[in-house]
Amino acid sequence: MTGVNKTKKRTEYTAEDAAGIGGSRLENLPEPLLIWFGEHARVLPWRERPLPYYVWVSEIMLQQTRVEAVKPFFARFTQALPDVASLAVCQEERLLKLWEGLGYYNRVRNMQKAAQLVMENYGGELPASYSALLGLPGIGSYTAGAIASIAYGKKVPAVDGNVLRVISRITGDAQDVMKQSVKRQYEDRLREIMPEEAPGVFNQALMELGATVCLPNGAPECERCPVKDRCYAKAHDCQMELPVKAPKKARRVEKRTVLVIRDSERALIRKRPSKGLLAGLYELPNLEGWLKQREALDYARDCGFRPIRIMPLPDAKHIFSHVEWQMTGYMVQVEDAEDFSGSIFIEPARTEREYPIPAAFSAYVKYLSIRLGQEKYEKGSEMEIIESVLFEKKIAEEE
Ligand code: SF4
Numbered sequence: 001m002t003g004v005n006k007t008k009k010r011t012e013y014t015a016e017d018a019a020g021i022g023g024s025r026l027e028n029l030p031e032p033l034l035i036w037f038g039e040h041a042r043v044l045p046w047r048e049r050p051l052p053y054y055v056w057v058s059e060i061m062l063q064q065t066r067v068e069a070v071k072p073f074f075a076r077f078t079q080a081l082p083d084v085a086s087l088a089v090c091q092e093e094r095l096l097k098l099w100e101g102l103g104y105y106n107r108v109r110n111m112q113k114a115a116q117l118v119m120e121n122y123g124g125e126l127p128a129s130y131s132a133l134l135g136l137p138g139i140g141s142y143t144a145g146a147i148a149s150i151a152y153g154k155k156v157p158a159v160d161g162n163v164l165r166v167i168s169r170i171t172g173d174a175q176d177v178m179k180q181s182v183k184r185q186y187e188d189r190l191r192e193i194m195p196e197e198a199p200g201v202f203n204q205a206l207m208e209l210g211a212t213v214c215l216p217n218g219a220p221e222c223e224r225c226p227v228k229d230r231c232y233a234k235a236h237d238c239q240m241e242l243p244v245k246a247p248k249k250a251r252r253v254e255k256r257t258v259l260v261i262r263d264s265e266r267a268l269i270r271k272r273p274s275k276g277l278l279a280g281l282y283e284l285p286n287l288e289g290w291l292k293q294r295e296a297l298d299y300a301r302d303c304g305f306r307p308i309r310i311m312p313l314p315d316a317k318h319i320f321s322h323v324e325w326q327m328t329g330y331m332v333q334v335e336d337a338e339d340f341s342g343s344i345f346i347e348p349a350r351t352e353r354e355y356p357i358p359a360a361f362s363a364y365v366k367y368l369s370i371r372l373g374q375e376k377y378e379k380g381s382e383m384e385i386i387e388s389v390l391f392e393k394k395i396a397e398e399e
Helices: 031-040 052-062 068-082 086-088 094-101 105-122 132-136 141-151 163-172 180-193 197-212 293-302 347-353 359-369 391-398
Strands: 251-264 267-271 287-288 308-317 323-334 343-346
Touching: 031 197, 052 068, 052 105, 052 141, 068 094, 086 105, 086 391, 094 105, 132 141, 141 197, 141 251, 163 180, 180 267, 251 293, 251 308, 251 359, 267 347, 293 308, 308 359, 308 391, 323 359, 347 359
Parallel strands: 251 323
Antiparallel strands: 251 267, 251 287, 267 343, 308 323
């Protein structure tokens, strides 16, 4: 096994003899790194043709999702919107639909704003200048560095979490890598050592090392690492202690109840407000707190529906950057009904084609196309009916 032995007692990490990122451990780093990358680089769709637009789209997607998961999203997105011009004019709901499953919808909205500026100011070609890229919505120092170096060969660093981890381990640097000032130090140091002739390859090699060998959570595979001979963390067996990160603020927890309200053929969805969390997307009706079955039925009645049946659905959780939803749910079958105040009844297949519903609801979206009352649930499956009673009968019993 090449990974770190987690059971081994570790020496207390001290930065005493680590010279930090200013020391000599980063000197001559490019050579072994580039040789290793040449032999081990993964074949990725956006690497085959590193067009500026492809690098941009892939880097924004990769900010939130693993490489393997991004591949189909990247293929779908670039097939539908092959260039800056098509992104700039894409109708919003189609755009959000193409982003569905990736989350962080503001990122694709910002991409569209940036594409419109690129059409206006740069003739439809993403600029090559790092500072011009930084001026576009949604493009920060990492993405600007990636586009400028990989697509245009500019000598600018692209420092993401992978790079911070690799560099802090090689150098034994104990500064808090979550600080912007520390990130800037890393960028400055890398700018000094990166090779003129291959800055984009160097940046990708560092990212690749972090993504495939110098793994997070104390599981680096040091024996496979091309820079193991110079690595402070390996020499001192303190991979688990680096990088140093100040603890994050705890997320706010919100309890919510999600309702799958269906009539004979259609399900109810509604549009979220144009500002705030998941702005402008469609959602399943949901309320604050964990409702009891009776309260869920009352809500449906208050909306003007005549509920026929109700079934509890499994609990689910979704984590946003600052908030965590802890959800419970019910499927409520109602008599055929009309749309009301911002909510619409639609055939379930149309949500797949037309209406972007965020991944936060994915645990419940699958129930859109299941009919209550059908006795086809397989025994022991998660679809097992916990309780399914005629509403009127139940009310009569309770009263
Ligand atoms: S030797 Fe281990 S800890 Fe050091 S950079 Fe390589 S993989 Fe990371």
